[in-house]
Amino acid sequence: MIELKREDYIPNISYDSVIFGFNGTQLKILILEYHNTNLFALPGGFVKYNENLIDAVKRGVKERTGLDNIYFEQFHAFGSLSRSEPQTMKRILEEANIDKASYDWMLNRFISVAYYALINYDDVNLEPDALSDSINWYALDELPSLMMDHREIVERALQTLRDNLEKKLVGMNLLPEKFTMKQLQKVYEAVLGENIRRTTFQRRLLAMNVLERHEKLFQGKAHKAPYLYSFKTRKSIKPNI
Amino acid sequence: MIELKREDYIPNISYDSVIFGFNGTQLKILILEYHNTNLFALPGGFVKYNENLIDAVKRGVKERTGLDNIYFEQFHAFGSLSRSEPQTMKRILEEANIDKASYDWMLNRFISVAYYALINYDDVNLEPDALSDSINWYALDELPSLMMDHREIVERALQTLRDNLEKKLVGMNLLPEKFTMKQLQKVYEAVLGENIRRTTFQRRLLAMNVLERHEKLFQGKAHKAPYLYSFKTRKSIKPNI
DNA sequence: ATATTAATGTCTCACTTTGTTACAATAATG
DNA sequence: CATTATTGTAACAAAGTGAGACATTAATAT
Numbered sequence: 001m002i003e004l005k006r007e008d009y010i011p012n013i014s015y016d017s018v019i020f021g022f023n024g025t026q027l028k029i030l031i032l033e034y035h036n037t038n039l040f041a042l043p044g045g046f047v048k049y050n051e052n053l054i055d056a057v058k059r060g061v062k063e064r065t066g067l068d069n070i071y072f073e074q075f076h077a078f079g080s081l082s083r084s085e086p087q088t089m090k091r092i093l094e095e096a097n098i099d100k101a102s103y104d105w106m107l108n109r110f111i112s113v114a115y116y117a118l119i120n121y122d123d124v125n126l127e128p129d130a131l132s133d134s135i136n137w138y139a140l141d142e143l144p145s146l147m148m149d150h151r152e153i154v155e156r157a158l159q160t161l162r163d164n165l166e167k168k169l170v171g172m173n174l175l176p177e178k179f180t181m182k183q184l185q186k187v188y189e190a191v192l193g194e195n196i197r198r199t200t201f202q203r204r205l206l207a208m209n210v211l212e213r214h215e216k217l218f219q220g221k222a223h224k225a226p227y228l229y230s231f232k233t234r235k236s237i238k239p240n241i
Numbered sequence: 242m243i244e245l246k247r248e249d250y251i252p253n254i255s256y257d258s259v260i261f262g263f264n265g266t267q268l269k270i271l272i273l274e275y276h277n278t279n280l281f282a283l284p285g286g287f288v289k290y291n292e293n294l295i296d297a298v299k300r301g302v303k304e305r306t307g308l309d310n311i312y313f314e315q316f317h318a319f320g321s322l323s324r325s326e327p328q329t330m331k332r333i334l335e336e337a338n339i340d341k342a343s344y345d346w347m348l349n350r351f352i353s354v355a356y357y358a359l360i361n362y363d364d365v366n367l368e369p370d371a372l373s374d375s376i377n378w379y380a381l382d383e384l385p386s387l388m389m390d391h392r393e394i395v396e397r398a399l400q401t402l403r404d405n406l407e408k409k410l411v412g413m414n415l416l417p418e419k420f421t422m423k424q425l426q427k428v429y430e431a432v433l434g435e436n437i438r439r440t441t442f443q444r445r446l447l448a449m450n451v452l453e454r455h456e457k458l459f460q461g462k463a464h465k466a467p468y469l470y471s472f473k474t475r476k477s478i479k480p481n482i
Numbered sequence: 483a484t485a486t487t488a489a490t491g492t493c494t495c496a497c498t499t500t501g502t503t504a505c506a507a508t509a510a511t512g
Numbered sequence: 513c514a515t516t517a518t519t520g521t522a523a524c525a526a527a528g529t530g531a532g533a534c535a536t537t538a539a540t541a542t
Contacts, residue, residue, distance in 0.1 A: 010252075010253045010350075010352075011251075011252070011253070012251045012252070012253065012254060013253060013254060013352055047320070047352070049350065050322065051322070052320060052321045052322050053318065053320025053321070053352055054320065054321075074317065074318060076315065077294065077315060077318045077354045079288070079293060079294025079295065079354065080293045080294065080295075081291065081292070081293050109251075109290065111251075111254055111288070111294055111354070113318045113320065113352070113354075163408075167404075180519095181519085181520090182518085182519085197500090197501065197502075198519090199501085199502080199503090199520085199521080200500060200501060200502085202519090202520075202521090203499095203500085203521090204499090204500080207499090216509095218509080218510095219509090219510095220509085220510070221509075221510070221517080221518075222509065222510040222511055222515090222516060222517060222518085223508070223509060223510075223516070223517040223518035223519070224507060224508040224509060224517085224518055224519045224520080225508075225509055225510095225518090225519080226518080226519055226520085227519085227520085421490090422490080422491090423489085423490085438529090438530065438531075439489095439490085440491090440492080440493095440530085440531080440532085441529060441530060441531085443490090443491075443492090444492090444528095444529085445528090445529080448528090457538090459538080459539095460538085460539095461538085461539075462488085462489075462538075462539070463486095463487060463488065463489085463538065463539040463540055463541095464487070464488040464489035464490070464537075464538060464539075465488080465489060465490045465491080465536060465537040465538060465539095466489090466490085466537075466538055466539090467489075467490055467491085468490085468491085
């Protein structure tokens with residue numbers, strides 16, 4: 001049974017989430033498709049009266065991916081009048097057989113706060129919400145046409161991710177705990193959308209003093225086995241001299 | 242007469258603005274003081290149902306400074322439950338002699354979207370709003386104690402300003418149209434909170450190729466007159482996806 | 483008129499960071 | 513045990529930055 005009672009939620013505020021995953025080569029994001037509408041959208045939702053904004057976001061993502069303890073980064077609030085499309089919303093809600101009395105408030109104008117998150121592609125247990133037929137990974141250059149301003153939201157998320165890549169050591173959540181330099185480089189290349197020189201990249205990242213080197217990897221490939229690295233926890237980072 | 246009718250405004254959403262100005266040496270921001278309360282706060286307000294979020298912000302700042310056509314940068318939405326302080330709000334509204342029926346909705350929990358702006362210190366015509374005794378410039382290191390989470394909002398604004406300084410050529414609005422290299426350096430120093438080497442700074446900024454050099458300045462100072470510069474107009478770059 | 487003063491514009495040199503190329507090391511394969 | 517493909521790192525070139533030196537010059541003092 002779908003619960004979207006008007007009295008539980010703050011009207012006019014919503015969130016949208018851009019969930020990035022990495023398949024080893026491409027950056028992908030989670031997109032859902034609403035019942036019988038051919039409408040694709042970012043996973044989003046509403047905020048309860050007695051709930052922190054960030055908790056609403058976490059709740060929505062946990063319901064759809066099973067993941068908890070994800071790192072979110074808020075990147076923009078979208079507040080233009082023109083972004084709301086009551087007819088589109090109405091169609092979605094009718095196709096999901098929600099009754100008019102309970103969905104009426106959802107046709108209002110909403111200001112939406114957008115977050116992105118970076119998760120380990122393989123950990124996800126995808127679960128469509130009540131309004132959706134499916135939720136799936138889409139590569140950034142193979143996105144379906146998205147409803148409302150969601151395309152703009154995605155572009156802004158990617159831009160922020162690129163801007164933050166250096167500062168926030170963003171690869172952290174897109175990779176397994178231990179990874180090779182090559183894997184990390186692939187993450188950087190996927191995020192930045194450009195190739196990086198191997199030796200320069202390696203030298204730069206080692207100089208940053210945020211990686212911990214472990215034993216060798218036995219990948220079964222016919223060449224020298226690369227080291228495995230993991231990210232140092234912030235505490236264990238010692239100053240470079 | 243104060244107009245804050247519940248039916249005009251979206252409940253639960255507000256904005257706050259951190260307006261930076263520069264007096265040649267220090268960065269300052271605008272802070273208002275509510276009637277008879279000794280409470281200091283950032284200039285903020287509410288969003289009308291039929292109004293873009295950014296237009297609400299511009300409206301509020303124009304009413305208080307007389308300034309139009311300011312560049313705003315949205316930097317964060319503050320959405321925790323704990324940020325709301327209904328007792329504080331009640332006191333402010335009572336001291337301003339607003340009647341309970343019309344202010345009741347303002348005691349709700351609000352999610353606030355915060356913007357900063359950079360303006361020319363001298364152009365401002367300060368005008369307290371209906372709830373306030375005064376609106377004034379305060380240097381960042383001489384701020385009074387601020388209500389609610391406004392201190393945190395200021396700190397985040399400053400952090401974002403610092404992060405964006407290089408990318409967005411932020412000095413643009415803190416200086417008159419034409420300025421000397423020294424003046425620009427003072428802006429950088431005030432924003433970053435540290436001294437910069439003159440020669441390196443000059444070389445770096447000229448290398449960025451964003452400054453246009455004009456005729457010399459006749460400052461009446463007993464030394465070689467510096468060049469005047471202005472910012473070249475830039476075409477915005479769209480992110481690739 | 484001319485020397486003085488002090489901030490500016492630019493140059494140099496050392497040092498650091500980044501780009502590029504080269505090459506030795508080595509796990510799996512046959 | 514040689515081959516293959518990839519890795520780790522060294523070496524050198526190119527570009528960028530920190531620090532200092534110095535000539536230039538508008539106003540002022542002489």
